[in-house]
Every structure is written in structure tokens, then in C-alpha cells.
Amino acid sequence: MSKDEDKTKILLDADVIINFINGNKLSLLAKIFPNRFCIIDRVKKELSKRNSAKILVDNFTQTENIEEISFPDTDYEILREYSILVSTDYGLGDGESACLAYAKFRATYISSSNLADVSKYCKEHNIKNIPTMELLREAMRKRIMTEHEADVFIQNCLSKGDRLPARNWKDYEKISK
Secondary structure: OOOOOOOOOEEEOHHHHHHHHHOOOHHHHHHHOOOOEEEEHHHHHHHHOOHHHHHHHHHHHHHOOOEEEOOOOOOHHHHHHHHHHHHOOOOOOHHHHHHHHHHHHHOOEEEOOOHHHHHHHHHHOOOOEOOHHHHHHHHHHOOOOOHHHHHHHHHHHHHOOOOOOOOOHHHHHHHOO
């Protein structure tokens, strides 16, 4: 199945949304995988704590028809998994934990760039993660972003303190092979 045929929902984590805000490409994000991105209310609440992001995120979810999902507080399996993720060795934040617990039991993907935090869990539970840099790769593959635009995006993010694995696209390609 090609990426374009895959219709699996993708849960956005706060860090990816912040990357696209800092990279000045938030409006482009929804075009990468149209009608597939979702945001869990706990992630949106986490983002709303940042005054500068609240209005942008509200506008983004409304204008781009990003599905908002209420965290299923009555689903015992998901709630139990979430509790484990926020309180044990994983020590993950609220939004990441909500995304991972939901994805484990609802067969969705996640989009998180906190690779040090989520990679092990994703591998253990066969959850596909599409971090920021792979979203950029897909945007270039679909010709909705050029390599130069990706480099500018990366530089904007880095200048605002975001952690990305490379300083430009060519360097990322070298380490991602």
C-alpha cells in the first residue's frame, strides 16, 4: 500500500505543531497528509498553555478541519496505559502519553519529534511515528515544499530553540539512510 492509499489517522503531538509554528509552515502541515491529522484534547490543552500558540492552534484546527479527539477517560485499557506512561520509567508528558496510549489501542499513528521519549515505546507496541523531519520529506516528495524551504524551516526552528536532528536537509539525509 502506498502512503497515499493509507488512510490511518495520525495523532499530532505538541512538539510537531510547535515545530511547524516555529518553522512558519503551520498552514502547510495539514496538506502533507490531508484529512488524516487529529489532535487529542490533552495535546491541545498543553499547547494552549503557551499564549503565543493558543490562537494559532485554534485557527489551525478549525480552518484545516483537524479532527479533535476527546481523550477516552472511560476506556479502562487506554486510561491504564496512560497512567503507566506518565508515572513510570517512561516519564512522558501528558500529551505524549495520551497520544501513545490512544494509538496503542485505537490503531492510529502518532507524529512526535521527541524521539528519545517515544521511539522505544513505539517499537515495543508497533506504533508508527512520523516525526517532523519525515513530514518534511513527505512534503518534498509531494512537491508542496522545496529543499530550500525545508532548510529555511529547519533554521527557523533551530533559531527558536527547537531540537531537530540536523542543521539542514542534506545533513538529515546523510544520517537518515
